[in-house]
Amino acid sequence: GENVEQHPSTLSVQEGDSAVIKCTYSDSASNYFPWYKQELGKGPQLIIDIRSNVGEKKDQRIAVTLNKTAKHFSLHITETQPEDSAVYFCAALGGYQKVTFGTGTKLQVIP
Amino acid sequence: DAEITQSPRHKITETGRQVTLACHQTWNHNNMFWYRQDLGHGLRLIHYSYGVQDTNKGEVSDGYSVSRSNTEDLPLTLESAASSQTSVYFCASSETGAPYEQYFGPGTRLTVT
Numbered sequence: 001g002e003n004v005e006q007h008p009s010t011l012s013v014q015e016g017d018s019a020v021i022k023c024t025y026s027d028s029a030s031n032y033f034p035w036y037k038q039e040l041g042k043g044p045q046l047i048i049d050i051r052s053n054v055g056e057k058k059d060q061r062i063a064v065t066l067n068k069t070a071k072h073f074s075l076h077i078t079e080t081q082p083e084d085s086a087v088y089f090c091a092a093l094g095g096y097q098k099v100t101f102g103t104g105t106k107l108q109v110i111p
Numbered sequence: 112d113a114e115i116t117q118s119p120r121h122k123i124t125e126t127g128r129q130v131t132l133a134c135h136q137t138w139n140h141n142n143m144f145w146y147r148q149d150l151g152h153g154l155r156l157i158h159y160s161y162g163v164q165d166t167n168k169g170e171v172s173d174g175y176s177v178s179r180s181n182t183e184d185l186p187l188t189l190e191s192a193a194s195s196q197t198s199v200y201f202c203a204s205s206e207t208g209a210p211y212e213q214y215f216g217p218g219t220r221l222t223v224t
Contacts, residue, residue, distance in 0.1 A: 001170070034211050044201070098156065098210075
Protein backbone atom coordinates (compact mmCIF):
# COMPACT_ATOMS: atom_id res chain seq x y z
CA GLY A 1 0.00 0.00 0.00
CA GLU A 2 0.84 3.67 -0.08
CA ASN A 3 3.25 5.10 2.49
CA VAL A 4 3.47 8.85 3.07
CA GLU A 5 6.29 10.37 5.09
CA GLN A 6 6.15 13.95 6.34
CA HIS A 7 8.83 16.26 7.71
CA PRO A 8 9.40 18.07 9.97
CA SER A 9 7.14 16.94 12.80
CA THR A 10 7.33 20.38 14.41
CA LEU A 11 8.19 23.76 12.92
CA SER A 12 8.51 27.16 14.57
CA VAL A 13 8.78 30.33 12.51
CA GLN A 14 8.64 34.03 13.21
CA GLU A 15 5.57 35.85 12.02
CA GLY A 16 6.14 37.04 8.46
CA ASP A 17 8.64 34.32 7.61
CA SER A 18 7.96 31.40 5.28
CA ALA A 19 7.25 27.81 6.30
CA VAL A 20 7.88 24.71 4.23
CA ILE A 21 6.58 21.21 4.92
CA LYS A 22 7.79 18.27 2.85
CA CYS A 23 6.27 14.88 2.08
CA THR A 24 7.30 11.81 0.13
CA TYR A 25 5.11 8.99 -1.14
CA SER A 26 5.80 5.47 -2.30
CA ASP A 27 3.05 4.51 -4.74
CA SER A 28 3.80 5.77 -8.24
CA ALA A 29 0.10 5.31 -9.08
CA SER A 30 -0.94 8.03 -6.61
CA ASN A 31 -2.39 10.90 -8.58
CA TYR A 32 -3.84 13.41 -6.17
CA PHE A 33 -2.23 15.13 -3.20
CA PRO A 34 -4.38 17.11 -0.77
CA TRP A 35 -3.20 19.10 2.23
CA TYR A 36 -5.25 19.44 5.40
CA LYS A 37 -5.05 21.93 8.27
CA GLN A 38 -6.17 20.92 11.74
CA GLU A 39 -6.78 23.61 14.33
CA LEU A 40 -6.84 22.76 18.00
CA GLY A 41 -9.92 20.78 18.99
CA LYS A 42 -11.23 20.48 15.45
CA GLY A 43 -11.18 18.01 12.61
CA PRO A 44 -8.81 18.44 9.65
CA GLN A 45 -9.93 20.73 6.84
CA LEU A 46 -8.81 20.62 3.22
CA ILE A 47 -6.86 23.76 2.34
CA ILE A 48 -5.25 23.02 -1.03
CA ASP A 49 -4.59 20.13 -3.36
CA ILE A 50 -2.56 19.29 -6.43
CA ARG A 51 -3.04 16.74 -9.18
CA SER A 52 -0.29 14.61 -10.62
CA ASN A 53 -0.31 16.42 -13.97
CA VAL A 54 0.46 19.77 -12.34
CA GLY A 55 3.83 20.88 -10.93
CA GLU A 56 2.74 23.81 -8.81
CA LYS A 57 -0.44 25.40 -7.52
CA LYS A 58 -0.92 28.64 -5.59
CA ASP A 59 -3.74 30.05 -3.51
CA GLN A 60 -2.89 33.41 -1.98
CA ARG A 61 -0.14 32.76 0.62
CA ILE A 62 -0.19 29.01 0.16
CA ALA A 63 1.49 27.04 -2.60
CA VAL A 64 2.08 23.35 -3.25
CA THR A 65 4.72 21.81 -5.49
CA LEU A 66 4.93 18.27 -6.82
CA ASN A 67 7.87 16.34 -8.22
CA LYS A 68 6.48 13.08 -9.59
CA THR A 69 9.85 11.73 -10.60
CA ALA A 70 11.20 12.04 -7.08
CA LYS A 71 7.81 11.26 -5.50
CA HIS A 72 7.80 14.23 -3.23
CA PHE A 73 5.55 17.23 -2.71
CA SER A 74 5.71 20.29 -0.49
CA LEU A 75 3.53 22.93 1.13
CA HIS A 76 4.82 26.49 1.21
CA ILE A 77 3.25 29.18 3.37
CA THR A 78 4.55 32.71 2.86
CA GLU A 79 4.16 35.72 5.16
CA THR A 80 3.05 33.50 8.00
CA GLN A 81 0.51 34.81 10.49
CA PRO A 82 -0.41 33.60 14.00
CA GLU A 83 -3.62 32.09 12.64
CA ASP A 84 -1.51 29.76 10.48
CA SER A 85 -0.51 27.94 13.69
CA ALA A 86 -2.00 24.45 13.42
CA VAL A 87 -1.16 20.88 12.52
CA TYR A 88 -0.79 20.28 8.79
CA PHE A 89 -1.24 16.90 7.11
CA CYS A 90 -0.19 15.92 3.65
CA ALA A 91 -1.94 13.03 1.96
CA ALA A 92 -1.91 10.97 -1.19
CA LEU A 93 -4.76 9.35 -3.11
CA GLY A 94 -3.63 5.97 -4.32
CA GLY A 95 -5.13 2.69 -5.38
CA TYR A 96 -8.74 1.81 -4.55
CA GLN A 97 -9.41 5.53 -4.11
CA LYS A 98 -8.01 5.52 -0.58
CA VAL A 99 -6.33 8.52 1.00
CA THR A 100 -3.17 7.90 3.02
CA PHE A 101 -2.15 10.65 5.42
CA GLY A 102 1.27 11.75 6.60
CA THR A 103 2.05 11.93 10.31
CA GLY A 104 1.48 15.68 10.57
CA THR A 105 3.53 18.83 11.16
CA LYS A 106 2.79 21.10 14.08
CA LEU A 107 3.44 24.64 12.89
CA GLN A 108 3.89 27.40 15.44
CA VAL A 109 4.03 31.00 14.24
CA ILE A 110 5.64 33.22 16.84
CA PRO A 111 4.30 36.80 16.91
CA ASP B 112 -26.02 24.07 6.12
CA ALA B 113 -24.78 20.54 5.55
CA GLU B 114 -22.51 19.17 8.24
CA ILE B 115 -20.98 16.11 9.82
CA THR B 116 -21.42 15.50 13.54
CA GLN B 117 -19.98 13.03 16.01
CA SER B 118 -21.24 11.94 19.39
CA PRO B 119 -20.28 11.77 22.10
CA ARG B 120 -17.44 14.31 21.97
CA HIS B 121 -15.80 12.76 25.02
CA LYS B 122 -16.16 9.26 26.42
CA ILE B 123 -14.52 7.39 29.27
CA THR B 124 -15.09 3.66 29.43
CA GLU B 125 -13.65 0.61 31.10
CA THR B 126 -11.63 -2.17 29.54
CA GLY B 127 -13.82 -4.89 28.09
CA ARG B 128 -16.93 -2.79 27.56
CA GLN B 129 -18.61 -2.35 24.21
CA VAL B 130 -18.61 1.22 22.96
CA THR B 131 -20.32 2.78 19.95
CA LEU B 132 -19.32 6.11 18.48
CA ALA B 133 -21.86 7.85 16.28
CA CYS B 134 -21.23 9.71 13.03
CA HIS B 135 -23.96 11.53 11.12
CA GLN B 136 -23.58 13.57 7.93
CA THR B 137 -26.09 15.65 6.04
CA TRP B 138 -23.95 16.09 2.91
CA ASN B 139 -25.65 13.07 1.31
CA HIS B 140 -22.17 11.69 0.62
CA ASN B 141 -21.80 8.04 -0.35
CA ASN B 142 -18.29 7.72 1.10
CA MET B 143 -17.71 7.66 4.84
CA PHE B 144 -14.56 6.96 6.83
CA TRP B 145 -13.39 6.39 10.37
CA TYR B 146 -9.87 7.37 11.46
CA ARG B 147 -8.01 7.34 14.71
CA GLN B 148 -5.45 10.00 15.50
CA ASP B 149 -2.51 9.27 17.76
CA LEU B 150 0.64 11.28 18.39
CA GLY B 151 3.34 10.24 15.96
CA HIS B 152 0.96 8.27 13.75
CA GLY B 153 -1.16 10.94 12.16
CA LEU B 154 -4.53 9.74 10.88
CA ARG B 155 -4.94 6.02 10.41
CA LEU B 156 -7.88 4.52 8.58
CA ILE B 157 -10.01 2.11 10.61
CA HIS B 158 -12.98 1.33 8.35
CA TYR B 159 -14.64 2.92 5.36
CA SER B 160 -17.83 2.64 3.35
CA TYR B 161 -18.62 3.56 -0.23
CA GLY B 162 -22.38 3.25 0.17
CA VAL B 163 -25.26 1.61 2.01
CA GLN B 164 -24.50 -1.97 3.00
CA ASP B 165 -20.86 -1.53 1.92
CA THR B 166 -18.10 -1.69 4.53
CA ASN B 167 -14.35 -2.23 4.20
CA LYS B 168 -11.43 -2.69 6.55
CA GLY B 169 -8.72 -0.09 6.80
CA GLU B 170 -5.16 -0.45 8.06
CA VAL B 171 -6.06 -0.66 11.79
CA SER B 172 -9.43 -2.44 11.82
CA ASP B 173 -8.78 -5.11 14.48
CA GLY B 174 -11.17 -4.69 17.42
CA TYR B 175 -13.52 -2.34 15.50
CA SER B 176 -16.62 -2.85 13.40
CA VAL B 177 -18.98 -0.63 11.39
CA SER B 178 -22.33 -1.00 9.70
CA ARG B 179 -23.98 1.19 7.05
CA SER B 180 -27.77 0.92 7.00
CA ASN B 181 -28.40 4.36 5.51
CA THR B 182 -26.51 7.11 3.72
CA GLU B 183 -26.27 9.48 6.70
CA ASP B 184 -24.79 7.29 9.44
CA LEU B 185 -21.71 5.15 10.00
CA PRO B 186 -21.46 4.09 13.67
CA LEU B 187 -18.15 2.69 14.89
CA THR B 188 -18.27 -0.08 17.49
CA LEU B 189 -15.47 -1.22 19.74
CA GLU B 190 -16.50 -4.75 20.61
CA SER B 191 -14.38 -5.03 23.77
CA ALA B 192 -12.55 -1.82 24.54
CA ALA B 193 -8.82 -2.04 25.23
CA SER B 194 -6.44 0.58 26.63
CA SER B 195 -4.66 0.60 23.25
CA GLN B 196 -7.85 2.04 21.77
CA THR B 197 -7.56 5.24 23.79
CA SER B 198 -7.40 7.82 21.03
CA VAL B 199 -9.18 10.62 19.22
CA TYR B 200 -11.55 9.29 16.59
CA PHE B 201 -12.56 11.23 13.48
CA CYS B 202 -15.33 10.49 11.08
CA ALA B 203 -15.20 11.89 7.54
CA SER B 204 -17.28 11.83 4.38
CA SER B 205 -16.73 12.59 0.72
CA GLU B 206 -18.53 12.53 -2.60
CA THR B 207 -18.23 9.49 -4.83
CA GLY B 208 -16.37 11.45 -7.48
CA ALA B 209 -14.04 13.19 -5.04
CA PRO B 210 -12.74 10.68 -2.48
CA TYR B 211 -9.80 12.94 -1.76
CA GLU B 212 -11.91 15.90 -0.59
CA GLN B 213 -12.97 14.64 2.78
CA TYR B 214 -15.07 16.58 5.27
CA PHE B 215 -14.20 15.76 8.85
CA GLY B 216 -16.28 15.77 11.98
CA PRO B 217 -15.10 17.43 15.21
CA GLY B 218 -13.77 14.20 16.70
CA THR B 219 -14.50 12.00 19.73
CA ARG B 220 -11.90 11.68 22.47
CA LEU B 221 -12.14 8.15 23.88
CA THR B 222 -10.35 7.07 27.04
CA VAL B 223 -10.29 3.40 28.01
CA THR B 224 -9.32 2.85 31.66
